[in-house]
Amino acid sequence: MAVGALVFCVTILLRTQVLASQDLYLHISIGRWILANRAVPDHGIFSASMPDAPWVAHEWLSSVGSALLYDHYGWGGILAAVGLLLALAIGALTLNIVPTLGPLGALFAAVLAWGLCINHLVARPHVASLPLLVIWLAAHVRARQSNAVPPFYLAALMTLWANLHGSFMFGLLFTALFAAEAVFESATAKDAAAAGWRWSAFLGAGIVAAATTPYGLTGLLFPLRMMALAPALDTVHEWQPSTIANNAPLFLWSALLLFLALWQGVRLPLFRLIMVMLLLYMAFAHRRHAELLGLATPLLVQFAIAGLLSRTAPGFTSPWAALDRPAVKRSVVGLALLAAGIFAFAGCRDVVRGPDSYTPAAAVAAVEARGVHGPVLNAQNFGGYLVFRGYRPFIDGRIDLYGNEFIARYMALDQLTALLAQYRVAWTIFEPANPRTAVMDNLPAWSRLYADDTAVVHINNDIEQR
Amino acid sequence: MKAMILAGMIILGLTTAFVSVSFFSQTVMADNGN
Numbered sequence: 001m002a003v004g005a006l007v008f009c010v011t012i013l014l015r016t017q018v019l020a021s022q023d024l025y026l027h028i029s030i031g032r033w034i035l036a037n038r039a040v041p042d043h044g045i046f047s048a049s050m051p052d053a054p055w056v057a058h059e060w061l062s063s064v065g066s067a068l069l070y071d072h073y074g075w076g077g078i079l080a081a082v083g084l085l086l087a088l089a090i091g092a093l094t095l096n097i098v099p100t101l102g103p104l105g106a107l108f109a110a111v112l113a114w115g116l117c118i119n120h121l122v123a124r125p126h127v128a129s130l131p132l133l134v135i136w137l138a139a140h141v142r143a144r145q146s147n148a149v150p151p152f153y154l155a156a157l158m159t160l161w162a163n164l165h166g167s168f169m170f171g172l173l174f175t176a177l178f179a180a181e182a183v184f185e186s187a188t189a190k191d192a193a194a195a196g197w198r199w200s201a202f203l204g205a206g207i208v209a210a211a212t213t214p215y216g217l218t219g220l221l222f223p224l225r226m227m228a229l230a231p232a233l234d235t236v237h238e239w240q241p242s243t244i245a246n247n248a249p250l251f252l253w254s255a256l257l258l259f260l261a262l263w264q265g266v267r268l269p270l271f272r273l274i275m276v277m278l279l280l281y282m283a284f285a286h287r288r289h290a291e292l293l294g295l296a297t298p299l300l301v302q303f304a305i306a307g308l309l310s311r312t313a314p315g316f317t318s319p320w321a322a323l324d325r326p327a328v329k330r331s332v333v334g335l336a337l338l339a340a341g342i343f344a345f346a347g348c349r350d351v352v353r354g355p356d357s358y359t360p361a362a363a364v365a366a367v368e369a370r371g372v373h374g375p376v377l378n379a380q381n382f383g384g385y386l387v388f389r390g391y392r393p394f395i396d397g398r399i400d401l402y403g404n405e406f407i408a409r410y411m412a413l414d415q416l417t418a419l420l421a422q423y424r425v426a427w428t429i430f431e432p433a434n435p436r437t438a439v440m441d442n443l444p445a446w447s448r449l450y451a452d453d454t455a456v457v458h459i460n461n462d463i464e465q466r
Numbered sequence: 467m468k469a470m471i472l473a474g475m476i477i478l479g480l481t482t483a484f485v486s487v488s489f490f491s492q493t494v495m496a497d498n499g500n
């Protein structure tokens with residue numbers, strides 16, 4: 001509880017980072033569309049270039065949640081929800097680790113997990129999946145410990161997860177790995193067959209639960225379709241590989257774990273080792289996945305570490321007697337709740353977003369003041385804000401809508417003039433450092449309408465004269 | 467004993483470095499970039 005409250009309070013303090021997202025604008029707009037139409041979209045709503053292309057809002061529940069929170073409580077509501085969700089994830093992790101590794105071990109696990117989450121702490125649907133991931137994996141680890149399968153009602157969690165975020169596929173992947181572990185570690189062929197049946201039944205329930213979305217099978221297979229979009233995803237920062245410059249915490253986390261493991265000789269059961277290796281690969285291949293590594297690893301290795309500690313440092317996991325008294329516990333929980341309440345009240349009221357690099361508010365105001373109409377060619381990072389303001393952008397953050405070919409053409413600088421002509425573009429909006437801004441400055445039929453540190457707007461002189 | 471102290475210092479150092487880079491010098495992941 002105290003750890004959760006601390007996480008909540010720090011998240012509130014990080015408001016500029018948490019709210020700086022262009023996709024958040026898009027999610028609020030999509031959520032409003034779903035609420036207004038009482039249906040989920042099946043085509044490229046809001047897009048000027050691909051309005052009729054097939055597209056599924058696979059994170060529709062997160063979008064609806066964002067829209068409801070924003071429309072009722074403003075940016076503060078979104079900020080509080082992100083704080084609460086991360087607090088739930090880290091709090092649930094701590095609660096799960098305390099019985100095996102004691103308070104100090106749980107605190108260590110919480111700090112390591114939190115540190116890997118914080119660089120990707122942006123108000124987007126993945127945050128909603130973090131507590132679900134912890135609860136899902138913790139139930140699997142506990143079930144394996146007592147040689148059983150997770151309770152079937154847990155599958156309902158998968159329905160919620162699949163409607164919130166595409167990472168539900170990792171949940172199913174881990175169920176399959178735990179099933180393989182159960183079969184592999186069975187003593188006899190008969191036990192292996194029984195474990196195989198039980199785990200297959202649970203996996204089947206999980207798959208059915210994950211397909212229980214408005215999009216059915218299409219939604220279930222969506223994460224697999226995303227893999228085919230790898231070339232387009234390479235243009236997105238969070239999908240790029242981890243390097244020491246862009247993801248230093250991951251390298252230090254790995255160094256720390258390697259040091260501890262090699263120094264003390266931690267031995268993991270084979271399938272747990274495979275799971276950790278898989279998570280490590282995912283975190284290094286795509287920097288956004290570091291959070292999965294941080295949250296899942298303590299749950300997966302806790303019993304191996306506990307076994308080692310009981311041999312090398314028997315006093316480490318025993319609870320601290322001074323902290324174990326009910327009066328002390330009550331005081332800590334009371335203080336934690338009080339602090340979280342104060343932060344929620346003071347930090348989430350009247351939150352004003354921006355200015356940030358996704359919010360070209362002054363530039364759009366200049367376009368409105370000049371009365372510019374017609375199609376826009378925009379920086380991808382401004383797509384969300386344009387939708388939020390009622391414009392139809394040329395491109396936005398929906399990689400899955402636009403696809404590899406379209407994004408490759410958009411990214412190619414030598415295609416810029418061809419796109420301007422083909423889509424009869426009336427105005428453009430790009431970041432000052434975007435190379436397209438320099439190209440626009442040198443095009444004879446175009447002139448600058450507005451420029452600031454966030455955005456530069458060019459208008460087509462020919463269209464203006466009409 | 468010497469080994470324990472040295473290992474303890476290394477673990478403390480790595481943990482401090484981890485906390486400082488993740489909490490105090492963040493390289494936040496942008497939505498998109500091009």
